[in-house]
Amino acid sequence: MIEPNLKVLNKDIMLDLIGDDPVMIRQFEIDFLKQAKESLQKIILMYNQDSFTAVKEEAHFLKTSAAAVGAEQTSHLLKALEVSGDVGDKQKCKHLILEIKSSLKQVHGAIIDDSSSNSSMPSSQGDNAL
Amino acid sequence: MANQNKKQPTKIVFAESKLHRLSHAISGADIGIWEFTPCTEECYFSPKLKELIGLSIDHPLTLNELRARTSPTYQHHFNIFHSDNLTLGMQCNFDFKIKIAETERWFELRSEVFLNEDNHSTITGSLTDRTQEKEALTALKFAIEARDNALDAGDIGNWQAELNSDNEWIWSWDSRANKMFALQPEDIGNIERWAQQLHPDDKESAINAVQHSLTTGELYDEQYRSVPPHGGVIYVHAKAKIGRDDQNRICRIDGVCVNQTPFFNIQAELQEANDKAEARVKTRTLELQQAKERAEQANQTKSSFLSMMSHELRTPMNAVLGSLDLLSLSKQTPESRELIETATTSAKNLIFILNDILDINKIEAGKMQLEQRDFSITEVIDNVVQIYYPIANGKQIKLDVTEDPTIPKYLEGDAVKVRQIIFNLLGNALKFTSTTTDKLGEVQLNINIVEHNSIIYKVAFSIIDNGIGIEKETQKKLFTPFIQAQRSTTREYGGTGLGLAICGNLAQLMGGEIVLTSCPNEGATFKVELPFWRSKQHTDEPIYQLEGTKIVLLNLDETHNTQELIRQHLESEGALMKVLDSESQLASAREYDSLLVLVGSHQHFAQLKNIQHKLSESSHLIVATCRNEISTLRQILPHTTILPLHPMTRLQLINSIHKSMDNELCLDLDELDLEQLSIEETAQPISDKAGILVVEDNPLNQKLILKQLSTLGYSCDLAHDGLDGIEHWKNADYKLILTDCHMPKLDGYDMTKKIRELEKESGEKAIPIVAVTGAAMTGDADHCLSTGMNDFVSKPIILKDLKEVVERWYVND
Numbered sequence: 001m002i003e004p005n006l007k008v009l010n011k012d013i014m015l016d017l018i019g020d021d022p023v024m025i026r027q028f029e030i031d032f033l034k035q036a037k038e039s040l041q042k043i044i045l046m047y048n049q050d051s052f053t054a055v056k057e058e059a060h061f062l063k064t065s066a067a068a069v070g071a072e073q074t075s076h077l078l079k080a081l082e083v084s085g086d087v088g089d090k091q092k093c094k095h096l097i098l099e100i101k102s103s104l105k106q107v108h109g110a111i112i113d114d115s116s117s118n119s120s121m122p123s124s125q126g127d128n129a130l
Numbered sequence: 131m132a133n134q135n136k137k138q139p140t141k142i143v144f145a146e147s148k149l150h151r152l153s154h155a156i157s158g159a160d161i162g163i164w165e166f167t168p169c170t171e172e173c174y175f176s177p178k179l180k181e182l183i184g185l186s187i188d189h190p191l192t193l194n195e196l197r198a199r200t201s202p203t204y205q206h207h208f209n210i211f212h213s214d215n216l217t218l219g220m221q222c223n224f225d226f227k228i229k230i231a232e233t234e235r236w237f238e239l240r241s242e243v244f245l246n247e248d249n250h251s252t253i254t255g256s257l258t259d260r261t262q263e264k265e266a267l268t269a270l271k272f273a274i275e276a277r278d279n280a281l282d283a284g285d286i287g288n289w290q291a292e293l294n295s296d297n298e299w300i301w302s303w304d305s306r307a308n309k310m311f312a313l314q315p316e317d318i319g320n321i322e323r324w325a326q327q328l329h330p331d332d333k334e335s336a337i338n339a340v341q342h343s344l345t346t347g348e349l350y351d352e353q354y355r356s357v358p359p360h361g362g363v364i365y366v367h368a369k370a371k372i373g374r375d376d377q378n379r380i381c382r383i384d385g386v387c388v389n390q391t392p393f394f395n396i397q398a399e400l401q402e403a404n405d406k407a408e409a410r411v412k413t414r415t416l417e418l419q420q421a422k423e424r425a426e427q428a429n430q431t432k433s434s435f436l437s438m439m440s441h442e443l444r445t446p447m448n449a450v451l452g453s454l455d456l457l458s459l460s461k462q463t464p465e466s467r468e469l470i471e472t473a474t475t476s477a478k479n480l481i482f483i484l485n486d487i488l489d490i491n492k493i494e495a496g497k498m499q500l501e502q503r504d505f506s507i508t509e510v511i512d513n514v515v516q517i518y519y520p521i522a523n524g525k526q527i528k529l530d531v532t533e534d535p536t537i538p539k540y541l542e543g544d545a546v547k548v549r550q551i552i553f554n555l556l557g558n559a560l561k562f563t564s565t566t567t568d569k570l571g572e573v574q575l576n577i578n579i580v581e582h583n584s585i586i587y588k589v590a591f592s593i594i595d596n597g598i599g600i601e602k603e604t605q606k607k608l609f610t611p612f613i614q615a616q617r618s619t620t621r622e623y624g625g626t627g628l629g630l631a632i633c634g635n636l637a638q639l640m641g642g643e644i645v646l647t648s649c650p651n652e653g654a655t656f657k658v659e660l661p662f663w664r665s666k667q668h669t670d671e672p673i674y675q676l677e678g679t680k681i682v683l684l685n686l687d688e689t690h691n692t693q694e695l696i697r698q699h700l701e702s703e704g705a706l707m708k709v710l711d712s713e714s715q716l717a718s719a720r721e722y723d724s725l726l727v728l729v730g731s732h733q734h735f736a737q738l739k740n741i742q743h744k745l746s747e748s749s750h751l752i753v754a755t756c757r758n759e760i761s762t763l764r765q766i767l768p769h770t771t772i773l774p775l776h777p778m779t780r781l782q783l784i785n786s787i788h789k790s791m792d793n794e795l796c797l798d799l800d801e802l803d804l805e806q807l808s809i810e811e812t813a814q815p816i817s818d819k820a821g822i823l824v825v826e827d828n829p830l831n832q833k834l835i836l837k838q839l840s841t842l843g844y845s846c847d848l849a850h851d852g853l854d855g856i857e858h859w860k861n862a863d864y865k866l867i868l869t870d871c872h873m874p875k876l877d878g879y880d881m882t883k884k885i886r887e888l889e890k891e892s893g894e895k896a897i898p899i900v901a902v903t904g905a906a907m908t909g910d911a912d913h914c915l916s917t918g919m920n921d922f923v924s925k926p927i928i929l930k931d932l933k934e935v936v937e938r939w940y941v942n943d
Contacts, residue, residue, distance in 0.1 A: 016928040018837050031830050060872055064904035065830040068926040094791075 013070030056085030312358035329355035505545030563597030609634035674704025852876025898939035
């Protein structure tokens with residue numbers, strides 16, 4: 001499901017977007033995690049209610065944020081969820097939600113590691129996380 | 131003389147010849163001749179006579195033999211021929227019978243006394259066969275006698291008229307007809323006398339009808355009345371037929387008349403009796419109708435009053451309940467809280483009673499309507515059990531539920547009424563059952579299919595308790611409104627006695643029935659059998675809710691019955707089941723979606739932690755345990771799905787499996803602890819006069835683009851969706867709009883179309899609008915341009931690209 005060349009958290013993306021502003025980048029990353037947690041809870045709720053159109057829309061919403069902060073794997077999975085939600089494939093949706101959760105945990109881990117080392121991680125940090 | 135002598139033989143010959151011809155003529159006429167001289171006893175019998183009496187012509191017949199051959203009854207007639215009283219010219223004629231060849235034949239003997247040439251008195255005569263005439267006469271006599279008997283028996287008169295030679299009608303009738311009209315014997319044939327006695331109203335038509343028949347030859351058929359001299363009225367029905375002569379001219383009429391007075395009298399009496407009966411029935415019906423209307427009116431008044439009172443009382447009671455609810459939320463002393471709880475319970479009970487009164491009134495008034503909709507019996511059962519479990523638990527009563535695994539997911543019927551019946555009966559069972567030191571109170575709810583076909587399912591709901599029971603006598607009247615088993619029952623347990631009446635009526639209304647079996651002190655069983663239609667609406671839904679789901683079951687210490695019931699329920703929903711004998715087999719459960727562990731006692735809870743560790747990440751753990759152990763279990767396994775047992779409903783079981791499989795992510799998100807990642811937010815300066823309007827619903831993207839534009843030196847305003855964007859555009863003079871495409875309320879495409887419309891209407895210059903979208907599908911760019919947008923960039927937009935696109939479209943005045 002995950003493309004091998006996609007990164008858990010690609011730091012280059014934020015650099016391209018806003019330039020070398022570590023504090024701002026970190027803020028965006030944290031904002032993204034907060035947003036992702038809320039959004040994933042909504043997705044699970046909608047999934048449990050079999051509201052697949054809503055699952056699709058919420059996945060689209062979070063996808064752009066994930067792409068913005070460089071959470072490439074999460075963004076890729078959200079795009080897949082958008083497609084599965086569109087066709088109402090419950091089993092696939094379930095599988096993708098599980099994977100998104102897992103990928104978010106890795107993004108979370110990457111950000112924590114980054115904050116503990118207080119330095120930028122090499123761009124290949126999460127490549128083989130899954 | 132010679133001539134004379136010559137002539138003499140000629141005369142003799144002629145005389146002999148004449149005699150001979152005469153003899154032939156007589157013989158030809160079948161007349162026998164005989165002669166007898168008493169003094170000499172000489173006799174002569176012609177051959178024809180002998181032939182007539184069956185003798186041969188040469189038979190030497192004597193008068194005595196003829197007498198002897200005569201039937202004894204008639205032999206005495208022959209005595210006259212030996213009598214001394216024979217005088218010249220005397221005629222002796224009589225009839226007699228002789229048996230010839232076993233057949234009796236009638237003969238007529240005619241004779242006259244004369245003096246023969248010897249001057250002796252001689253009798254000579256004839257004999258003719260009269261059998262045919264006699265038989266015809268006898269038959270005629272019988273016929274007349276039979277007719278007379280029949281006419282006598284039927285009191286039928288006979289009448290006729292004949293046209294005489296003067297062309298006058300000569301009338302006559304028999305004595306029966308004469309007697310019928312109460313006429314005198316001398317009145318027979320006097321048509322004037324008959325006509326005089328006719329009833330004035332019938333006279334003309336009766337006479338005209340006779341005239342009509344005599345003229346036309348048609349049948350005479352007339353009913354008329356006659357008034358006899360002694361009074362009264364005779365009802366006569368007369369019929370007659372016309373007779374014609376050989377020239378087909380009407381010459382006679384023959385008819386009968388029947389006295390129908392007795393029949394008419396009986397008919398009149400019957401009519402009178404009928405009229406009287408009808409009048410009585412009418413009066414009685416009117417009385418009954420009035421009584422019924424009065425009763426209905428009274429019942430209606432009573433029902434209206436009860437309904438109105440119930441309704442009027444319910445409204446303030448709801449207000450009381452609401453107030454008590456609010457009061458309970460405020461800080462109260464324990465005593466006050468207890469009082470509030472008592473008041474709340476009482477108010478709720480009152481509302482239940484009022485609802486019951488409203489229901490029984492509706493049923494009695496025939497206004498209770500049934501709904502026919504798809505519903506789930508398992509949901510109804512689950513709902514009732516969820517409500518009653520706390521009550522059963524509070525009374526320490528063991529409440530158990532057994533549902534037939536083959537009950538369909540949906541049936542068509544009235545869910546509310548079914549729930550009402552089960553709710554009421556289960557409530558009663560719990561009310562009249564208790565746990566004592568000697569006996570554990572038990573209430574069992576069993577649901578099973580009695581029978582089913584392609585149209586209907588008949589389902590039995592059995593509510594069994596081991597409570598106080600009901601005596602046989604009182605069982606009969608239990609389903610009557612306001613009747614409870616005994617007065618002492620009402621005193622001890624309360625209640626209105628409406629519940630069972632409502633249940634009985636509702637079951638009947640649904641085409642079902644409730645059967646009660648009970649013995650005092652041994653408990654009661656209420657069996658409700660209700661028919662339901664097969665669901666017609668859910669035929670396209672999947673039949674099985676767990677189709678293909680692989681579930682492994684591990685029973686640590688629960689009963690085999692519970693294990694089997696759970697297994698049957700899951701298998702009936704299409705789950706693929708495997709039952710493990712022990713925890714050591716867990717490794718083989720890795721390929722399964724869920725592991726369901728049955729554990730009755732908390733002593734085995736410690737084992738559960740190990741089991742959880744051994745599970746693969748994709749398998750879900752569900753633990754089924756007794757309800758009173760759930761809080762303990764929750765402390766050990768806070769995130770595990772728990773299935774409550776005893777009672778367990780089918781719905782809870784299925785939902786637990788679904789929940790364990792569907793909701794796993796929800797729990798694990800707590801792992802994303804963001805507390806440690808908090809950072810001080812830096813506020814974004816917003817310029818006073820913005821040149822760019824950013825329309826974006828995603829806060830992160832908003833923040834990002836604001837930062838980017840700020841970095842590039844542009845000031846901007848923010849709108850959260852298309853509608854907000856239009857409002858901003860109307861109120862400010864922007865040089866560029868950057869908009870997301872997918873947004874709630876109004877998306878970027880429709881916002882652009884609206885702005886273009888408004889610009890056209892007002893003749894304003896078109897503002898550049900650039901789409902910034904996460905969708906990067908083929909055709910998206912074309913779609914953006916088709917709605918009136920000027921350009922299109924994909925998210926995330928890197929700073930360099932943003933600078934380029936803004937510089938391209940941002941127009942300085």
